[in-house]
Amino acid sequence: MTEEQVQRRLAAILAADVVGYSALMQRAEEATYVEFERLKRELIEPSLSRHKGRLIKTTGDGALAEFASPLAAVRCAVDIQDHLASSSSPFKLRIGLNLGDVIVGPDGELYGDGINIAVRLEGAADPGGILISEKVYSEVEGKLDVGFEGRGEQQLKNIAKPVRAYAVRAGAHGTVTERLSAAPPLPDKPSIAVLPFQNMSGDPEQEYFADGMAEDIITALSRFKALFVIARHSSFTYKGRAVDVKQVGRELGVRYVLEGSVRKAANRVRITGQLVDTATGTHLWADRFDGGLSDIFDLQDQVTESVVAAIAPAVEKAEIERAKRKPTESLDAYTLHLRGLAKLYQFNNRQANDEALRLFNKATELDPDFASAYGRAASCYVDAKSCGWISATANEIAEVSRLAQRAVELGKDDAIAIALSGRALAYVARDLEGGAALTDRALALNSNSAEAWYGGGWVKIWLGEPKLAIERFARAMRLSPLDPWITQMQAGTAHSHFFLGRYDEAASWAAMALQDSSDLQTGLRIGAASNAMAGRLEQAHKAVAWLRQLNPALRVSTLKQVLGPYRRAEDLLRYEEGLRKAGLPE
Structure with a gap:
């Protein structure tokens, strides 16, 4: 040319x-x-x-x-x-x-x-x-x-x-919706992410303590309805990384970031904190808080109050008092609880889950009034059943019911304890109505709880309300966009579309869940059923073949042992039909 x-x-x-x-x-x-x-x-x-x-x-x-x-x-x-x-x-x-x-x-x-x-x-x-x-x-x-x-x-x-x-x-009128960029648009109220605190103790064994400080401050902040607070699982994805707070703000869709450190030596604790505006990179305040181990909850309150005073000064007194609620008076029980959380967050690890349960039970022995520890112990049974480690025997169901009841009795305003108990009751004990009431109550108490929205999404699926389930999973993903459990939220969304007859959408959401977690049995089951119902039998058969390697005992006749308590019989029948077409033996 x-x-x-x-x-x-x-x-x-x-x-x-x-x-x-x-x-x-x-x-x-x-x-x-x-x-x-x-x-x-x-x-x-x-x-x-x-x-x-x-x-x-x-x-x-x-x-x-x-x-x-x-x-x-x-x-x-x-x-x-x-x-x-x-x-x-x-x-x-x-x-x-x-x-x-x-x-x-x-x-x-x-x-x-x-x-x-x-x-x-x-x-x-x-x-x-x-x-x-x-x-x-x-x-x-x-x-x-x-x-x-x-x-x-x-x-x-x-x-x-x-x-x-x-x-x-x-823009000014929001013509670009929240998935237009990596970060959703800023909420219509002050929004914040608390990054993992640095462990300045010089002892790697104290890492759980620094993580616990940050998590407790997240929990306290999330009780303020005037704030939008990113969940722990997403903010902790930045652990051990050099971060640009502006980038964090974009990725999580928040205006403010709290950074800090913890130094624990002998019986003394020092917490430092700095609050940064992610839009400008400006430090709004920085301070340090010193005290004895017996003052730890007061120090956390001081950090929380400093944050709230800086970004949302006009809050109700009732919210402030609720945020100050101490989880326990026993420092030994509190330490066991923090160690249990560190184990619990080693996802899909049976040994870690068993150790977490032991630590939570030990914490309740030291403090029989420790509501959160009861709720976390109940959640260990949920993870065990979902991974096929237990079959929910009569004794296990009785224990889950006991743990959930104690958590609810003792933590009347503890949204996390109530939400965890609600999902455990619904899934393990198959008390669907009781579990639904508790998850709704948890959301009324704390609309910032990604765990409550996530658990509530599954409950809505089991109740036969898949459209509401989609909304709850979407809210959970917004509150925790980088959550390691986001695969479960995607799998839940896939289930919702499946029961709405949207098999292509269901298969796509299942594929998204399996992208980062190829062994996720929840995703494999719904992916197989969805592809089979859509006529893509080759894909369905591949999923079932892998599913049976992970769980050789799985049959159509035993599905009820791993699935939730579906209130609508037709939902369970549709699920069974899909997996039967996918090649799961009777």
């Missing part, structure tokens, strides 16, 4: 790609393919048509499109992400946008750095986000109801010069 024959034009280029597509294809090939084809047909192509975009080409997991106007390109990108966020699809897209000179080939194909930069920006975008070049930004800034966050100069692969980029953020 001679220079005279080369055709060039200025174009706005949109590049889109599915996050984690390869892994999803490995887990559920047919379901993932069907879901993405539906996404292109029902969302991407109609949006391009509305905004006068031209589809250049599609790949297995992405698409390239051309627009005459960068304004139209950004509007299309926002439209796609906005609709995807409000849909039931488990997919997240990354989108990159660039305005540049492109070469037009004889077949209408476009080439050049104008295309390459858009593709590289897409790769650098947040999951669920939009990243635009400075050229696009200069054309659209001030013309759309969205905001922009400078991401600095990006050194893009195979692009000679760095490209200054901007992430699209929610």
Whole structure:
């Protein structure tokens, strides 16, 4: 092609790609393919048509499109992400946008750095986000109801010069929904994440103590209804990492971050804390709190009150008093409880779960009025049953009922103890009505409890209310977006879609859950049943084959031992039908 024959034009280029597509294809090939084809047909192509975009080409997991106007390109990108966020699809897209000179080939194909930069920006975008070049930004800034966050100069692969980029953020009227970028939009009340406290004691064995301090402060803050508090499981994913608080704010969708450290020596404790505004990086306050071990709860209260005074000074006195409730008067029992939590959070580890149960029981022996320890002990039985380590014998059911009853009697305003007891009663003791009442009560006490929303989601499934279950799992994932148990929340969402007859969506959510936890039996069961009901028998048979390796005794006739207490007989029958079609023997 001679220079005279080369055709060039200025174009706005949109590049889109599915996050984690390869892994999803490995887990559920047919379901993932069907879901993405539906996404292109029902969302991407109609949006391009509305905004006068031209589809250049599609790949297995992405698409390239051309627009005459960068304004139209950004509007299309926002439209796609906005609709995807409000849909039931488990997919997240990354989108990159660039305005540049492109070469037009004889077949209408476009080439050049104008295309390459858009593709590289897409790769650098947040999951669920939009990243635009400075050229696009200069054309659209001030013309759309969205905001922009400078991401600095990006050194893009195979692009000679760095490209200054901007992430699209929610605007004044919230036209970009909460999955438009990696971080959901800020809630309409002060929002905070408490990072793991550093152990300054010089003794690795004291790590559990530093973790316990941070967790207790999270619990105290979460009792304030005036605040939005990220759950422990998500904030603790930053443990041991050098973090940028601005990035933490983006990833968790919070305005404030509390950092701190704990030094325990002999009978003395020092807690330091600093509160940072994630939007600006400004330190709002920093202080240290010293006292004896017997003063530990007072020190925690001082940290909590300092945070609340800085970010939400107008709170009710009743909330302040509730946040000051001491879990126990026994420091020995409290120490055992913290050690139990450290073991409990070693997920899917039978030996650690058994040790956690022993420690919680020991804590209640030392302090028979320790409500949280009873609730945590009950939750150990839930984990054991869900992993197939126990079969819920009459003695085990009686013990779970005893633990739950004690936790509720002693912790009348302890939302965590009540929520844990409610799920244990419903799942292990099969007291569905009693468990449902307790999870609802826990949510009324503390709307910041991701554990309560998560447990309440499963209870809603068992009650035959899958639409409400989807809402509860979504709330749990918002409160704890990086939770190690998010796979269980995704599996719960898959169950909800399954019982609504949405088998493709159910299979996709199950594949998402199995992406990070291939041995998750809850996800394998619902994935197998969903694919079978959707007619994808090969995928269903593969899931059942793996499921039977993990649990050789599983049969259609024994499903009730691992499934929850479904109130609607037709739900259990549908589940059995799906797994029967998937090849699970009778």
